[in-house]
Amino acid sequence: MNNGPAKRPVGAAAAAPVGVLAAVATVALGAVGVRDSLQAAGVVSGPSWTGWLAGKVEPVQPGDWMIPAGVIAVVAGLWFLVAALRPRRVTHVAVGQDGVWIRRRDIARLAAESAEAVDSVISATAKSRRRTVRITVRATGDTDRVATDLDTTIGQRLAVLSPPPRIRRRVVEEH
Amino acid sequence: MGRGVIVADRVAAFVVGVGLIAAGAGALAWRYDLIPDAPARLRFSWLPDATQTEWWPWATGAAGVLLVLIGLTWLIRHFRSRGVGRLQLLGSDHTGRLTADANAAATAAGHTLTRTAGVRSSTGRVVADRGQLVAELNLTIEPTADLGTVQAAAEQASHELHRIVGRDDLHHRVQLHVARHEETSARVR
Structure with a gap:
């Protein structure tokens, strides 16, 4: 049996919007071709669109418009290349080793909830980045003791994550 | 989205990107007279x-029909459901098929x-994902839930699911979502 955990969850590919646009452009281009074919057969009235476009093509020669257009084309081209080659974004962190996953924002919610349960903490906000959970709490009393309690409580709560995140905490004393 | 359409998107983005860079760089080089023997x-x-x-x-006409068909197929594949309906089970042979x-x-x-304590709700489905058949469970858990529990x-339920379905090629993935607020049940005293 090769039953086992599936591949890790990932976000949409950066190239997907490019693909959707390219597909729409392909359909549009095809529709123009079909329309001109029908126009030649007398089914559709009006001038040929491809004929009109071909008539508009004039000899191209170097001009100042090529400077902004060239720069824009190179920048857009680089963006397309990055989108084509970029790996899909990692969206989840493993819980254990057997196919259980959690989103980063949910790790932040768990951390904030744990922090609010610590004695003397009035409120807590948390953000989860790649490998780090940053937590800011407002607390009364001994801030050193609160900081130690936060490390212990949140550390234990998130110990099951693989890998466990680093915890960065900031305690703001309320007077 | 299947793997094929992602590959098509990446190839399209790569080709368009290379084309734009070549056209842009070529136009700039032509404008600044950096190409030897370039035509006027x-x-x-x-x-x-x-x-x-x-x-x-x-x-x-022919190219247009072809392009419309390719474009529509490409577009539809972006929005096609990854869901899997019935699965053929172990024990199926020429005398009959067992499906679930x-x-x-x-x-x-x-x-x-x-x-399980701390699990508020769940949804489950089987999807085709990047070449794998995946049983995907999405659980909403309480902010107070014990992750270890x-x-x-979740691991136990996944193994049980494998045992029931009995397909060698089935994989599993459990995704946890934490509710914003703890569910409070109204009490009448």
Whole structure:
């Protein structure tokens, strides 16, 4: 049996919007071709669109418009290349080793909830980045003791994550 | 989205990207006279002549139909559901086929997890994902839930699902979502 955990969850590919646009452009281009074919057969009235476009093509020669257009084309081209080659974004962190996953924002919610349960903490906000959970709490009393309690409580709560995140905490004393 | 359409998107983005860079860099180099022996101008006088020929409408028609078909297929594949309906089970042979509603099995597996402390709700389905057949369970858990308990229960439910379905090629994935606020049940005293 090769039953086992599936591949890790990932976000949409950066190239997907490019693909959707390219597909729409392909359909549009095809529709123009079909329309001109029908126009030649007398089914559709009006001038040929491809004929009109071909008539508009004039000899191209170097001009100042090529400077902004060239720069824009190179920048857009680089963006397309990055989108084509970029790996899909990692969206989840493993819980254990057997196919259980959690989103980063949910790790932040768990951390904030744990922090609010610590004695003397009035409120807590948390953000989860790649490998780090940053937590800011407002607390009364001994801030050193609160900081130690936060490390212990949140550390234990998130110990099951693989890998466990680093915890960065900031305690703001309320007077 | 399947793997094929992602590959098509990446190839399209790569080709368009290389084309834009080449065109942009070429235009800049031409404008600043960096290309030795570059022509003073480019003519496309053959193009208007081509559109007047007898074969042109046939060519645009054939190419147009082909492009519309390719474009529509490409577009539809972006939005096609990854869901899997019925799965053929172990023990199927020429005398008969055993099938199971894959989504019902996954939903049932998720439902058993809602009995675990801290698990509020669940959904389950079987999807085709990057070349794998995947039973995907999504659990909403309480902010106070114990991750270790939920993890152990989720792993147990996944193994149970594998045992029931009995397909070698089935994989599992459990995704946890934490509710914003703890569910409070109204009490009448």
